[in-house]
Amino acid sequence: MRNAGLSRGAIRHRVEAGRVLRLSRGVYGGPDDWEMRLQALFRRLPSSAVVGFHTGAQLHGFGAAASADLHVIVPAGTVVPHIRGVVAHEAVLPVPVSVEIAGVPCAPAARCAVDLARVLRRMDGLPLLDLCLRSGACDPDELRTEVRRHAGLRGVCQARQLIGLADPRSECRQESQLRLLLVDGGLPAPEPQLWVPDSYGVPLYRLDLGYRKPKIGLEYDGLSHLDRDRLRHDRSRMNWLAANGWRMRHFTDTDLYRRPRHILSTVAALLHT
Structure with missing residues (x-):
């Protein structure tokens, strides 16, 4: 701007008017x-x-x-x-x-x-x-x-x-952290976004984390699960999974960040049953 012929006063006026912004020390430009x-x-x-x-x-x-x-x-x-x-x-x-x-x-x-x-x-x-x-x-x-x-x-x-x-395959931060917590606790790594098929082999429901052979599913319940329509879907889903031999456990941010031992003991008990 100085090379273009503007005085320091003219530059200051443009800055004060918001037409030119101070982006860093000695550097000025357009919209920030x-x-x-x-x-x-x-x-x-x-x-x-x-x-x-x-x-x-x-x-x-x-x-x-x-x-x-x-x-x-x-x-x-x-x-x-x-x-x-x-x-x-x-x-x-x-x-x-x-x-x-x-x-x-x-x-x-x-x-x-x-x-x-x-x-x-x-x-x-x-x-x-x-x-x-x-x-x-x-x-x-x-x-x-x-x-x-x-x-x-x-x-x-x-x-x-x-x-x-x-x-x-991990779709959110908490799913990744839950998986790492289990591995660091000496348990087998669960499979992220595990699809559960119906009796015809068609994928029907997807679990956050799961162990396929023992039919154990793990879910992280965030704020989205409080939605009324989501809650209805979750209940229908949980009933179907339970009727088809899946043992499901749900965890929240309190479990993940304040009670990690509770998660480890819960999943270990399921795996050893």
Whole structure:
């Protein structure tokens, strides 16, 4: 704007009138959307910086780990100016090839997923990997190849374990966490989104999680199950499953986050009966 002939007073007037927005220190632009702010912040970063971690996952479409900050990866030893809202991760493992998304360089989806799987809590890491696969951002082979590149880095053992459990069939965060709770508790991994057929072999009902052979079904009941029409459908469904030998157990957020031992003992008792 200065090069276009506007004085500092003219720029200030446009900012005060809302016609021009201050996107970052020394950077001004049009309507303040997320992509515009991202591009504005990148103007203040070293040329070697690429988007990664939480922000990279968001750009690739599997942003299960929310963060209001812009997360970037820079080579180890890079001097990064202190910018409010920017988190710089110094990495000894380079990003060989970046991809351009929203006008900025971004680490590949597999790199973002593995980086997060190394540093997040296990209960947050598996939902993110499940969503990564379900969104089609990358496939299991890409995750396995990428995690091998991280050998020796902090958290790589956890990332490798979680990648082995990741399943694109999981449809929500709580289903992934419930599955991980059972596995970490020493129980067999249940099958996500298990279809139950009728007497003709036609898929009739789908369970959140289940064990096919012993006919055990596990459901996570969120707020959607409080809907009156949903409740009627659930009752009809539960009656049919019970009449056809399925033993169902329902869990809520209280069970998952406050009474995990109750879930483990309940499912263990069913499996051992």
